[in-house]
Amino acid sequence: MAKQLLGKEVTAALNEKIKAQVAELESRGVKPTLGIIRVGERPDDVSYERGATKRCETLGVAYEKFLLPADVTQEELMATLDKANKDDNIHGILIFRPLPKHLDEAAVIKALKPEKDVDGITDGSMVGVFAGTKQGFPPCTPQACMEILDHYGIDCTGKKAVVVGRSLVVGKPAAMMLLKKNATVTVCHTRTVDMPSVVKEAEIVIVAAGRAGVVDGSYLCAGQTVIDVGINVNEEGKLCGDVKFDEAEPVVDAITPVPGGVGSVTTSVLVGHVVEAAARTLQ
Amino acid sequence: MAKQLLGKEVTAALNEKIKAQVAELESRGVKPTLGIIRVGERPDDVSYERGATKRCETLGVAYEKFLLPADVTQEELMATLDKANKDDNIHGILIFRPLPKHLDEAAVIKALKPEKDVDGITDGSMVGVFAGTKQGFPPCTPQACMEILDHYGIDCTGKKAVVVGRSLVVGKPAAMMLLKKNATVTVCHTRTVDMPSVVKEAEIVIVAAGRAGVVDGSYLCAGQTVIDVGINVNEEGKLCGDVKFDEAEPVVDAITPVPGGVGSVTTSVLVGHVVEAAARTLQ
Structure with a gap:
């Protein structure tokens, strides 16, 4: 049974940091x-x-x-x-x-x-993410993924990380951020051949495919940390991720639930950016 | 024995295209x-x-x-x-x-x-590479790699591609350009664990490590296309790449020599950008 990486725990820790910065x-x-x-x-x-x-x-x-x-x-x-x-x-x-x-x-x-681009949508922010510098701000969702990894002490250095999805808002920036954390990073997408075998080799998997249940048990194995960025509504009208949680959870080491995972962290990341932007005006 | 991917052949074909555009x-x-x-x-x-x-x-x-x-x-x-x-x-x-x-x-x-950034050094050009749009121009060296792949009809779609090196001038843009060509792209670097086994899985390898002979025979296998971006001077004072050519050439399917490979294509790519920049002023 996998450890659940809970957004609320990450958010609580982030919020404490943010409050201290605000007071300062x-x-x-x-x-x-x-x-x-x-x-x-x-x-x-x-x-x-x-x-x-x-x-x-x-x-x-x-x-x-x-x-x-x-x-x-x-x-x-x-x-x-x-x-x-x-x-x-x-x-x-x-x-x-x-x-x-x-x-x-x-x-x-x-x-x-x-x-002032706390949502990471300008060219300047994109260059910051691509170059790994502190220009602008990264988009909130991939940064929320990194905050989860950081909070749970998952060191990326030398690890194989796979990102499923190559969007400009999540997949590409997540890949750049993992690279900055010294992971060996692979980006998969709709044209990837035999995606299950590629994903199975990763120790860290970030799924941002934008489609419910794309990643099932055949993609996963023991030892993996899975961050599910997807937010979809299934046939029963319930929120679900891009990963089949029921198939993943018994297999992998750690996984974010949906809801209650990445999505719940992004708002604090956004507010954290505002505070950081304010702090930068004093530098 | 590998097919040699010769810069002069790529340049000759590029030059014909450029001359026609200039005439137009x-x-x-x-x-x-x-x-x-x-x-x-x-x-x-x-x-x-x-x-x-x-x-x-x-x-x-x-x-x-x-x-x-x-x-x-x-x-x-x-x-x-x-x-x-x-x-x-x-x-x-x-x-x-x-x-x-x-x-x-x-x-x-x-x-x-x-x-006017034909050398791909501005933020605007970097965003163009990252987003895969036609804003500015990509740096000439990674584009020279793509020109070589294109000229020799090496389709990247669905292929596993590995880039060795994560510099802002070659590694990262090359990864983005391969992603745009629908390859499944992995970026390796100095912190990658067991790089030989990672590179060995690739069908297309772009080496931009910036150090002579980093990639030897143990990284390579049959069926691979190897693009060597390195330009180093060895102990005998001779130009050499980042790949040990003598070990690679008997094993892989195709490889660029150094000198006579990527480096010889970049100048035509630069001049091609000038022509493209001129053409864009008419659009």
């Missing part, structure tokens, strides 16, 4: 603040926002909402972003995406200041 | 032009420059040299770059690096227009 910043006269730009009222956005603002409140981070109607013009959106960019009291900016189709999302991302 | 551009009134910014007289720079300008001449690409003394000020260098950036008749800019220590190289790279 406040003693130096800085109140870390997140600017939230939301266009329209998409339920997913509203729900994520609620989670983020609640987490901010718990951790002593302020937030300011910039709510725009679904039919906002590009000019109005850009002006709002410009205001948040220029406001020294706002340290990080979260922009909900995808934006409605009439808006030029690329132009919006390009206008966002990399040093 | 000239018929539309555009003369592709490379701007070369060189500080000082370092022999390596002068030698590479001679190769590049000769290749430009052969292919009908113009060039303009901006030669600055080794003690040039940051302001003068930036002003020169600004001039080249703004000159619509210059389509690509090559800046020799490393710059002398008194100069701020990061500021120079930051000032270079990504659309």
Whole structure:
């Protein structure tokens, strides 16, 4: 039976660190603040926002909402972003995406200041992840994976790690972050031949395929740590990951559940980025 | 005995393509032009420059040299770059690096227009490589590796590819480019455990370790294609690669020699980028 890598344990430890940083910043006269730009009222956005603002409140981070109607013009959106960019009291900016189709999302991302890009969507942040430098911030989901590995003391140096999925938001950055942790990293994807045998060789597996149950028991073996990034709804309407948990859990050494795994850590990572962005303004 | 993948054959084919593009551009009134910014007289720079300008001449690409003394000020260098950036008749800019220590190289790279970054050193180009988009240009060496694979009809889809080395200039971009070609890609490095067994599983091996003879016969087996990026000088004062050619050649299916392999392709890739940069101005 595998050890369960629980998001709530990772989050609790992260939150303690963040609170200490917030206290330190406040003693130096800085109140870390997140600017939230939301266009329209998409339920997913509203729900994520609620989670983020609640987490901010718990951790002593302020937030300011910039709510725009679904039919906002590009000019109005850009002006709002410009205001948040220029406001020294706002340290990080979260922009909900995808934006409605009439808006030029690329132009919006390009206008966002990399040093406020706590969600890791700008070119500057991407270069930071690719080069392994502290430019901008990595996307929250792959960083949540790293936080889980760190929290449970899973050293990556010299380990074989496999990432399933090559998206720009999870797979590729996760591969770069594992490389920085000195793992020997393999990236698999839909065109990989005989994926079960490739995944079976890994000691650390990060699954970000974006499809329920892609990784079943035939991919897994004893000794593995499995981080499941997937969040899907199965036929019974229940949340499930990209890994068949029932087949994985009796076999591998350690695994993140879904829900209660990676997803539950990302909000604290985001708030942590805001605090880090605030700290960087003092450097 | 392995098939030798010869840089000169790849270059000859590339040059034909480039000449046709130049002719097409000239018929539309555009003369592709490379701007070369060189500080000082370092022999390596002068030698590479001679190769590049000769290749430009052969292919009908113009060039303009901006030669600055080794003690040039940051302001003068930036002003020169600004001039080249703004000159619509210059389509690509090559800046020799490393710059002398008194100069701020990061500021120079930051000032270079990504659309003229034919050497792939700006953040914009790095994002292009990481994301797999056509923003900027990839560094010339990893692209030379891809040109060799393409020229010899080596399809990467579904193949296991291993990259030895994780530098920002070769290893990481090569991994991203192989991923775009649908290979299952593994990156090895100095912290990899039992590298011979990892490399032995690959069908395509790109070696960019930066050390002579790192990869010997124990890493290799039948059926492999080996691209050797290394350029080292051995004890006898002869050029040699990162692969022990004498041990590899009897075993693998195909291999690039050193010299005469990857290195000989990079100059044409650079000039090709200048032509592509010129073509993009018409789009």
